[in-house]
Amino acid sequence: QSALTQPASVSGSPGQSITISCTGTSSDVGGYNYVSWYQLHPGKAPKLMIYEVTNRPSGVSNRFSGSKSGNTASLSISGLQAEDEADYYCSSYTNSSPLDVIFGGGTKLTVL
């Protein structure tokens, strides 16, 4: 079972906006609205940033937003800040059993 496809890296300057894509298939991203995004800082607990494609958990900045079109989901970050520099992973429900959740390969966000 292949991982979801993410760009290896993206970058942006403070204050700018960036978008990270997450491409799957109709068996996962395209077929269900269970796409999540996670932020990983080294040495810290990963943080859920977006769930069900577009929803932000309580406490997550509204600079983070999610969307989906067809088999591709996207995470957008506006007003980039230095603390946004991290690795970001998408995940999706998949109709394959028993592994019903798959992850993307991860994207390193660099704030220039």
Next chain:
Amino acid sequence: QVQLQESGPGLVKTSQTLSLTCTVSGGSISSVGYYWSWIRQHPGKGLEWIGSIYYNGRTYYNPSLKSRVTISLDTSNNQFSLKLTSVAAADTAVYYCARDDRRGTISFDYWGQGTLVTVSS
């Protein structure tokens, strides 16, 4: 606020068994609707789901690891554990425990900070 914390040896010898425990605070592992999961990240690589256990003890494992993995619950101590047998260098990774919320949604809403396990002879 739910918190998870992994514990266990940071170094395991080749062919031996990797054993990790995740202690959960701020919530009960016996709660309906949550799966308790182990996920790992190889150095410089992406996340890999290892397996999950439900409050009733039912387990689900990554097929690629199923023959070597056991996940169990310790409800008296509000902990769950991972055992991975016959480890090799390829099992060197940061191991995370996480709560998988299935109450009408699907997401890993709380994670531990991870523990690096190195496999070496």
